[in-house]
Amino acid sequence: xxxxxxxxxxxxxxxxxxxxxxxxxxxxxxxxxxxxxxxxxxxxxxxxxxxxxxxxxxxxxxxxxxxxxxxxxxxxxxxxxxxxxxxxxxxxxxxxxxxxxxxxxxxxxxxxxxxxxxxxxxxxxxxxxxxxxxxxxxxxxxxxxxxxxxxxxxxxxxxx
Amino acid sequence: xxxxxxxxxxxxxxxxxxxxxxxxxxxxxxxxxxxxxxxxxxxxxxxxxxxxxxxxxxxxxxxxxxxxxxxxxxxxxxxxxxxxxxxxxxxxxxxxxxxxxxxxxxxxxxxxxxxxxxxxxxxxxxxxxxxxxxxxxxxxxxxxxxxxxxxxxxxxxxxxxxxxxxxxxxxxxxxxxxxxxxxxxxxxxxxxxxxxxxxxxxxxxxxxxxxxxxxxxxxxxxxxxxxxxxxxxxxxxxxxxxxxxxxxxxxxxxxxxxxxxxxxxxxxxxxxxxxxxxxxxxxxxxxxxxxxxxxxxxxxxxxxxxxxxxxxxxxxxxxxxxxxxxxxxxxxxxxxxxxxxxxxxxxxxxxxxxxxxxxxxxxxxxxxxxxxxxxxxxxxxxxxxxxxxxxxxxxxxxxxxxxxxxxxxxxxxxxxxxxxxxxxxxxxxxxxxxxxxxxxxxxxxxxxxxxxxxxxxxxxxxxxxxxxxxxxxxxxxxxxxxxxxxxxxxxxxxxxxxxxxxxxxxxxxxxxxxxxxxxxxxxxxxxxxxxxxxxxxxxxxxxxxxxxxxxxxxxxxxxxxxxxxxxxxxxxxxxxxxxxxxxxxxxxxxx
Numbered sequence: 001x002x003x004x005x006x007x008x009x010x011x012x013x014x015x016x017x018x019x020x021x022x023x024x025x026x027x028x029x030x031x032x033x034x035x036x037x038x039x040x041x042x043x044x045x046x047x048x049x050x051x052x053x054x055x056x057x058x059x060x061x062x063x064x065x066x067x068x069x070x071x072x073x074x075x076x077x078x079x080x081x082x083x084x085x086x087x088x089x090x091x092x093x094x095x096x097x098x099x100x101x102x103x104x105x106x107x108x109x110x111x112x113x114x115x116x117x118x119x120x121x122x123x124x125x126x127x128x129x130x131x132x133x134x135x136x137x138x139x140x141x142x143x144x145x146x147x148x149x150x151x152x153x154x155x156x157x158x159x160x
Numbered sequence: 161x162x163x164x165x166x167x168x169x170x171x172x173x174x175x176x177x178x179x180x181x182x183x184x185x186x187x188x189x190x191x192x193x194x195x196x197x198x199x200x201x202x203x204x205x206x207x208x209x210x211x212x213x214x215x216x217x218x219x220x221x222x223x224x225x226x227x228x229x230x231x232x233x234x235x236x237x238x239x240x241x242x243x244x245x246x247x248x249x250x251x252x253x254x255x256x257x258x259x260x261x262x263x264x265x266x267x268x269x270x271x272x273x274x275x276x277x278x279x280x281x282x283x284x285x286x287x288x289x290x291x292x293x294x295x296x297x298x299x300x301x302x303x304x305x306x307x308x309x310x311x312x313x314x315x316x317x318x319x320x321x322x323x324x325x326x327x328x329x330x331x332x333x334x335x336x337x338x339x340x341x342x343x344x345x346x347x348x349x350x351x352x353x354x355x356x357x358x359x360x361x362x363x364x365x366x367x368x369x370x371x372x373x374x375x376x377x378x379x380x381x382x383x384x385x386x387x388x389x390x391x392x393x394x395x396x397x398x399x400x401x402x403x404x405x406x407x408x409x410x411x412x413x414x415x416x417x418x419x420x421x422x423x424x425x426x427x428x429x430x431x432x433x434x435x436x437x438x439x440x441x442x443x444x445x446x447x448x449x450x451x452x453x454x455x456x457x458x459x460x461x462x463x464x465x466x467x468x469x470x471x472x473x474x475x476x477x478x479x480x481x482x483x484x485x486x487x488x489x490x491x492x493x494x495x496x497x498x499x500x501x502x503x504x505x506x507x508x509x510x511x512x513x514x515x516x517x518x519x520x521x522x523x524x525x526x527x528x529x530x531x532x533x534x535x536x537x538x539x540x541x542x543x544x545x546x547x548x549x550x551x552x553x554x555x556x557x558x559x560x561x562x563x564x565x566x567x568x569x570x571x572x573x574x575x576x577x578x579x580x581x582x583x584x585x586x587x588x589x590x591x592x593x594x595x596x597x598x599x600x601x602x603x604x605x606x607x608x609x610x611x612x613x614x615x616x617x618x619x620x621x622x623x624x625x626x627x628x629x630x631x632x633x634x635x636x637x638x639x640x641x642x643x644x645x646x647x648x649x650x651x652x653x654x655x656x657x658x659x660x661x662x663x664x665x666x667x668x669x670x671x672x673x674x675x676x677x678x679x680x681x682x683x684x685x686x687x688x689x690x691x692x693x694x695x696x697x698x699x700x701x702x703x704x705x706x707x708x709x710x711x712x713x714x715x716x717x718x719x720x721x722x723x724x725x726x727x728x729x730x731x732x733x734x735x736x737x738x739x740x741x742x743x744x745x746x747x748x749x750x751x
Contacts, residue, residue: 040750043339053323054751055347058339062328121330 002035003045009034010049020050024060028067037071065120073116075154077101078133082122085130089143093130094119096144101151115154164230179210179221179232188234191243191272193250194309195222196358197691199319205309206246207272210234218242244276252283253332254361255290255304261362262551266688268360269307288332295345297528298367298521299356303335306363312336312355319677321652322471324349336363339751347751348474350651352467352675353521353545353684366521366685370552372542376513377420383505384513385423386416387493387572390431391519391583391680392546394701395694398687399550400560405697407705410565415553416517417566424568427516428575430492431582431591433723434464435714437740438486439596440731442670443635451637457481459646459661459668462588464488466526467675467684469744471651476658477746485741489582490516490523491532493572494539495739500727501572502535509537516543519583519683522675534739545685574719577610577706584699585649585679586615586622589672593626593645594713600628600635610712611703618678618692620653621646645670650677 009030017023024046031042038061047054061067065078079085079094094117101115125131128140132147139150161172166183173182178201183190194205203223210221213231218239226232233239251273258264290304310327313336317323324347327336338347355364376384397406416424441460448454463469463484472479487495493516498509516523520543526532527540544552553560567573578594581587590612597605605626607613615622627642628635646668648657654673661668676682678695681702706712714720728735 040340044750053317053326055323055326055339056317058751059326059328063330 002031002039002042005034006031006042010046014049021052024050024052024057028061028064032067037068039069065118071113073113075115075134077115077117077151078120078123079117080121080123080125080129080131081119082126084126085122088129090119090130092144093132093142093147096147097132097151100148101155162226162228162230164226164228164232166232167234173226175225177226179219179224179226180208182226183210183221183232183234190221190234191275192222193268193272193307193360194311196311196314196689199358200311200314202310202314205250205307207243209239209242209246211236211239240276244278247272247276247278248281249283250307251278251281252285253287254307255302261305262365262368263362267362286332288334291335291337293337293343294367295343296349296351296367296525298351298524299344299349299353299364300367301337301344301364302362303337305361306336307361308334308336309360310336311358311360312364315354315358319650319652320350320352320354320675321655322348322350322352325355342751346749348747348749350467350470350474350675351522351525352651354676355684356521357676357682357684357686357688357690366545366548367524368548369524369542369544370548370555373515373544373552376515376541379513381511382513383422383507383511384420384515385425385497385501386421386515386517387425387427387430387490387497388412388416388517388568389427389490389519389523389583389680390580390587390702391683391686391698392517392549393705394583394681394698395519395686396546396549399547399553402561403697404694405701407701408560409705410567411560411563413568414563414566415558415560418558418563419552419556421515423572425493425497425572426568426575426579427489427493427518428579428582429572429717429719430489430496431464431579432576432714432717432720433492433496433740434486434489434582434588435578435591435595436720436724436731437492437736438462438484439592439599439714441484441486442592443596443599443638444732446641446669447637450641458666459671460484462670462672464582464588465522465673465675465680466520467522468651468654468673470522470525470747471654471675472658473744473747474749475655476662479658479661480744480746483744485743487532487740487742488523488526489579490518490543491526491539491742492740494527494532494541495535496723496727497572498535498537498539499739500723503727509535512537513541514539516540517546517549518543519546519680519686520676521545521684523685531742546683547685547687550687571719571722574717576714576717577709577712578714579717580702580706580709583679583702584616584681585674586612586617586647586672587679587702588674589615589624589645589647589670591714592670592672593624593643595715596643597626597628598713599715600631600638602632603630609707615645615647615672616699618695620650621648621657623647643669645672647672649674649679651675 013023013026043057047057130142131140169186190208193207203220208221209218211233293301393409397408448456461483494514524543532539578591594605614624623646625644628638631639648654681698682690682695
């Protein structure tokens with residue numbers, strides 16, 4: 001049960017934000033972390049507790065690329081496609097990562113759910129464009145070569 | 161008072177006033193698209209950009225409050241260029257099938273492009289996906305026309321308190337619609353059509369049933385009759401350039417005859433019938449509660465509005481026993497037309513084709529409810545909105561403005577003033593009180609001009625009370641009883657009053673709800689764009705129509721007396737029960 005896992009954290013967040021709607025994003029963040037993905041059940045629960053239309057909760061989830069209704073891989077690779085990164089070659093980075101890592105298309109996961117690749121909007125790392133994040137770790141000033149090496153290191157982690 | 165200038169014109173304004181409003185006062189038109197007075201001010205479309213001296217960027221006039229000494233310029237090259245760019249960008253992602261779009265010449269985006277002098281769209285490239293949703297009986301969504309202004313979202317969430325649609329995803333993938341890409345049919349949408357009423361383009365509209373009606377009119381074997389709702393007569397003229405609140409009942413009747421309808425009737429006739437049935441039902445409930453001490457559901461809610469019924473079925477099923485079992489006037493009409501009237505003219509129910517002209521989209525849904533077949537056929541065959549009738553008349557080449565007024569046909573063309581006011585918020589209750597008070601006391605409702613002032617007008621929730629000081633002997637139990645009623649319009653207000661009753665306020669006996677702001681005169685099928693000013697104009701026209709009638713109480717309707725005498729027997733009698741009453745269902749939808 002997805003709600004059970006998050007219940008305690010949710011309650012803490014509800015208390016922290018006097019304006020109920022402000023609690024939505026932190027709650028979704030917790031749910032995504034704990035459960036690996038969001039569910040209809042979570043949408044319904046949060047809508048009811050925060051007094052929001054369910055469709056509005058759904059709307060927020062679909063707006064942000066870090067939220068998802070599908071289970072993601074162990075490593076989520078987010079490649080920034082916004083303007084500064086794009087101009088510094090993020091397309092090539094995306095291609096290299098896709099090819100090197102996994103032979104899958106963007107927004108898909110590898111079969112063993114090890115990797116998910118997501119082209120995303122600005123990560124706030126314009127100073128080290130082009131940039132990507134793997135889970136919470138940041139990688140900047142990438143070249144296709146550098147990106148390949150990073151992915152290779154993550155791939156080897158499986159074998160250890 | 162703040163002093164400022166707009167394009168060099170000195171203006172005074174109070175704190176908090178937005179630039180747009182002040183500009184309107186001095187007759188400067190600032191174009192808008194996402195802004196809609198009383199519904200939404202979010203500054204998202206940027207069509208209303210203006211220049212303010214000393215401010216680096218252009219500011220949106222719809223959300224920027226004026227300040228003292230402000231100098232606003234609405235017509236500089238920079239402003240004109242910016243507005244043009246904004247609209248060009250919108251057009252670059254808009255399905256511009258203007259000639260074949262039913263909003264042709266009734267489209268805010270088209271008008272903007274014209275007024276801003278756009279001749280070329282430079283931004284060609286990626287476009288949003290086209291998704292059509294024709295799942296419901298009432299409404300059609302077309303995402304390729306949508307400009308993402310969010311007016312529909314605001315009206316659905318804030319005004320109606322329904323929350324069926326919201327923006328989803330981002331960038332070119334953004335669409336406005338129900339969660340999980342569901343169709344409208346499979347979510348909590350009540351089909352009131354307020355979204356269609358505020359849409360500036362053709363992204364949400366009524367399902368077009370004009371072809372259904374043409375086919376029936378072309379079929380010589382069908383006896384095609386039409387009923388016209390109270391609310392359309394005060395707004396229909398707007399389709400032909402008349403100002404809001406112009407009464408066009410007579411012209412409309414002759415136009416309908418020219419279209420080829422075999423008989424032109426009035427939904428008002430069955431509005432009078434509704435009062436007899438619903439009033440009797442209320443008095444019965446009161447009797448059961450006060451005399452028999454039965455556990456009967458009070459307050460009684462009105463049942464004329466199909467969007468309101470669907471709202472309760474979705475959100476407050478515990479109140480279903482409180483809703484009057486009376487069908488709406490539209491459905492009562494269909495039921496008596498295909499039985500009593502069919503018998504009179506010697507036709508079978510299935511040979512009669514009943515068309516309704518309604519200010520409403522939800523009426524299309526109501527006509528298709530599976531239980532609405534008590535005559536032995538579908539009681540109402542096709543429902544057109546006010547706007548669709550306008551299109552029908554234009555297609556037929558009828559010059560509406562040159563028509564002479566005509567009278568409707570008998571017997572269902574005869575109605576009282578009480579039925580007129582079904583069109584606006586507070587009207588059904590007032591009509592009910594006019595009859596109920598007189599049935600109980602034998603005296604006329606003791607208000608000036610028969611109007612219950614405290615429940616008229618555009619306040620969201622209104623109340624009135626009246627005491628029966630004397631009664632006929634059969635209503636003895638009501639002697640000294642003070643009847644307390646409430647009226648709400650806009651489903652957001654309905655929700656408030658339901659919560660009040662749910663919270664234990666059991667002082668009301670009867671509550672009138674109309675889903676649309678202002679009541680049916682502001683319905684989802686009325687000519688666009690309905691503002692509060694137009695609502696007031698339409699309402700006062702309706703009261704004028706009522707006051708101009710000799711008979712102003714439903715129980716005085718002579719054709720109705722005949723209907724009861726020859727066919728129905730008495731209110732709530734066996735035949736009434738079968739033809740004019742219905743039941744509701746719980747709808748458990750997740751989204």
